[in-house]
Amino acid sequence: MEEQFEGNDIQVFDFKAFVYRTISYWKWFVLALVVGVYIVYQQNIRREFPYTLSASLTVQDDKNPLFTSNTSLVFNYGGISGKVQEVLLNLKSRKHHEKVVDSLNLYLSYYTQGRFYKTDIYGANPFKFVGLNNAYQVIGQPIKIVFLNDTSFELSYNFGELQQVTLQNFQNKKIKTIAVTNPVFSEVYKFDDYIDLPFFKGSIEKKEEITISNGNEFFIQYSAFDATVSSFVNNYAVTNQQNSPLLVTRLTNKNKAKIVDYINTSVFILERDQLQRKNQYAINTVAFIDKQLARVKSQLNRKADSLNDFMRSNKIFDLENESSLLSTKIENYNEQKEKLNQALMSYNLLKNYLLTSNDFTNFSAPALQGIDDANITAGISKIVSLSVQKSTLESSVRDNVSVFSDLNNQIESLKNVMLENINSVKANIVYQIQSINSKIYSSESEFSTLPENQQKLEAIEREYLLSQSTYNLYLAKRGEADLIKASNISDIILIEPAKDIGQGRNTVNLNIRYVFALVAALIPILIIAFIITFFDNKIHTPNDLSKLAKLPLLGVVGKNNSENNLAVFNKPKSAVAEAFRAVRSSLQFMYKKHELQGTKTVMITSSVSGEGKTFCSINIASVFALSGKKTVLVGLDLRKPKIFGDFDIDNNIGAVNYLIGQNPLEEVVQKTKVNHLDVITSGPIPPNPSELLIGEKMDRFIEELKANYDYIVLDTPPVGLVADALELIEYADASLYVVRQDYTKKEMLSLINDKHKKGEISNISFLYNFYDQKGKYGYGYGYGYGYGYGAYGNGYHENLDDKLSIFARLKSVFKK
Incomplete structure (x- = not known):
């Protein structure tokens, strides 16, 4: 017993006192529990559950059957696996979602007032607000619309104690703020009347197919463009099984009609952009050929006029067989020389493009026309693949990651190899041109035995035929490019579009919140009882x-x-x-x-x-x-x-x-x-x-x-x-x-x-x-x-x- 009292200075936590003290606070616990349950109940009945819908699409490697072995307008960069990853990254990119939001004007919302919250009535709104182009509209503040009769409505707003409001121009996406001079406003308008307020400009058009009862209240609200895009990006998901071309897109939102439109429009825009990019090679080729046709046509016209004038002035209407054969021979040499010069120009253009350009995701047609060397074609395909990969990552990955340095190094190495190949091919072409020039010179020397006028006629006719041959070649290439563009199809196929088939809302067992309310009511009591007991x-x-x-x-x-x-x-x-x-x-x-x-x-x-x-x-x-x-x-x-x-x-x-x-x-x-x-x-x-x-x-x-x-x-x-x-x-x-x-x-x-x-x-x-x-x-x-x-x-x-x-x-x- 003596030790019991001599050690009484040592404080030992009295667990029994802690338990009884905690029990003694039962009134506060009951009060906190009642308050907590009431708060949870109010939150539960105000909770609006969203919907989740999905769509399925596949990525195919649809090669144009009209491509020939000599058509170098499109390159396959990475095969089907690379295309799937490119599509997946595009679907997730913010740039893509900005296009969808802009396309559907989702920054403008229509609401009705429910018991506890405003309900989004996208797709069921009985009227449409047509905002003035390039106008600044107020964001984050609801505008109330009350229908008075079939021809008029009351527009009102109440900004409370706000001193200024934020506006945004949804064409250039610029934001500004203006002072609020009249925080409370109400005025009657007719449908289609122009509404000219400092922060709300446009007109309201009534949908004829929908009947609205008088006195019905609606709300119009603009949201910040970036915030709207972020809300969809955060609730948009794309999944892909490994080594599978199938992609599944899902979107969660409180309005099913908005989900359906958003997902389907997202896939449509992706198809459109992918097809447009696929056709860009043919478009660039057509533009290039049109410029060359204009030049060659002008040259051909001049040659024809020169030939006609010479024959008319010298009264020459027929040529001897010998002269004809000689001219044909020289003409063939000149055609070969022209093709070699064309190829040399193509390699020079490609070399200049490689030395001056920083973006190789889209090789222009002039840089590719006439390139038939297999090593150079393969190198172009690799550079395109790496550039596309880099461009795709730039929309979703930070600029300072190491992957960009690796891609740049690979592209630079390929460029150096291709430049060496181009120099080698050019040297060979120059040698061939020199050989043809020697043959032309030898053949032309044979004309010294022909009469002088006949020699001049042959020269003029030869130039004319050469220009006509070049013109016909460009016409054929242009027709080929138009055919390729017309026959192209998208590699993206929408298998199962998003559709409202009566799906229910996403449900969550909110009863667990009552357990949290119980714990939240108990923990403070336990903490207070522990602290008081410990220091008591x-x-x-x-x-x-x-x-x-x-x-x-x-x-x-x-x-x-x-x-x-x-x-x-x-x-x-x-x-x-x-x-x-x-x-x-x-x-x-x-x-x-x-x-x-x-x-x-x-x-x-x-x-x-x-x-x-x-x-x-x-x-x-x-x-x-x-x-x-x-x-x-x-x-x-x-x-x-x-x-x-x-x-x-x-x-x-x-x-x-x-x-x-x-x-x-x-x-x-x-x-x-x-x-x-x-x-x-x-x-x-x-x-x-x-x-x-x-x-x-x-x-x-x-x-x-x-x-x-x-x-x-x-x-x-x-x-x-x-x-x-x-x-x-x-x-x-x-x-x-x-x-x-x-x-x-x-x-x-x-x-x-x-x-x-x-x-x-x-x-x-x-x-x-x-x-x-x-x-x-x-x-x-x-x-x-x-x-x-x-x-x-x-x-x-x-x-x-x-x-x-x-x-x-x-x-x-x-x-x-």
Whole structure:
């Protein structure tokens, strides 16, 4: 047992007290739970669940069957797998979603007011707002429309206390703010009338096929373009199984018609862009050939005019066979030379394109026409594939990632290899041209034997035929390019479009929220109870005393509900009165045990003021007096006298007057309304109270009291504040140390416990005051001290609660 008290400075968390404290907060828990359940219920009934619809599409490698081995207008970059990844990234890119939002004008919404929230009526709106082109419209603020009749409506808005509003131009996407001069507005318009407000410009057109009842209310609201796009991007998903050309797109939104239009339009725009890009090679080729045709046609016309003029002036209408054969031979050489020059020009264009261009996703037709070297064609395909991959990643990946550096390095390496190949091919072409020039020169020298006019005619005719051959070649190429463009089809096939077939909303079990409400109500209670219990250092039950000190517990006194401290006198049948009778019995047993004869003295003290020391002194003295014993209550708390007020006596004269020799004992004793009970108040506050209580006069004072009374009750100062009570213990046969429930701190008992262990104090016991069995800590006490809380509590004692009204009882419950 000794170790138990010597280690009482070590604080151990009282889990039992924590549990009971938590239970004592049940009223707050119930209140928090009710509030939480109400909030969750209100949130649940206001929750608008969205829909989720999907569409399926596949990516095919549809090669144009009209392509020939010599047609180098389109390259296959990466095969079907590369195309699937390209389509997937395009579907996820913000740029693609911006096109869809712009196409459907989804930044403009129509609503009706429901019970708890505005409902999006996209696809079912009975009217349409046609905004003025290039006008700034207010964003984030609803405009109210009320139909008055078949021809007119009321437009109104209320901006509240806003000083300015934000506007956006949905053509160039610029945003600005303007000051609000008239925050509240209402005006009647006719359908198709132009509405010219500072932040809302356009007209409202009524849909003829829809009937609207008069008085129906609708709302129009513009949303910021970027925010609208972000909302769709965040709720749009594309999935693809590995090594599969099948893609599934899903969109979640609160309006099914909007989901259907958005998904299908998204796929349509993707098909359109992919086909347009696929046709771009043919488009570029046609543009290039048209320029060349114009040039060659002009040249051909000049040659024809020159030939006709020469033959007309020289009257030449036929050529000899020999001259014809020679001309044919030279013409063939010139055709070969022209093709070689054309090829040389193509390689020069391709070389210049590689050296000057930074984007190779779309090789222009002039850079590709006439390129038939397999290595160079393969290199172009690889550069296109890498460039497309880079372009696709730029729309969805940050600029500073390492993948761009790797792609750039690969493209640069391919460019260097291709430039070397081009130089080699060009050198070969130049050599062939030189060889043909030599043959032409040899053939032309044969004309020296022909007449001069015939030679000139042959030269002019040869130039004419060459130009005509070139013109016919370009015409054939142009027709081929037009045929390719007309026969191209998209590689994207929509297998299953998005469709409203009665799908239900996405449902979530909202009942789980009530569990969260329960936890949310419980956790703060647990935290508060834990913190208070952990830092709590007050005594809450009589059991706490046995853990803190070796002093015995003499009695337990309940909560005083009397109008003053005379609880025993005013309500002799109360539980408090019975408790003090039990204390009297315990004191008499203690006196008998120590074989005390004659006058008995009892001293009452405590740790600090406010623990009920005076209350206990008055009532202990009262129970002794009511037993027929002559008793005196002496107020020795010279610094803070109290006992006189409850007896309706004054404090003008008292123990101080006797101790300083001013008045004899019979003059300081005052009678009370309690039979056999006298009171000696402390009297005026002296300058030296401690010195008055330890002198010889104090010994004489006690001796005189013993000569005149059977019981002496000493009301002393708190030992935790002054040392006066410790000096008075020698005069007491028994000492009571008052401890008040939920008030006395545990560490306050260390002084008296230490004195008792050292043997400096004896015959001292605890008196537990203000015990409340219904309080927050009414657990674990069953020793039956004081009888008032045992079997005698029902029937023999006055039940004060019975005298309270129902309202007072409820009020007392919530005060606890």
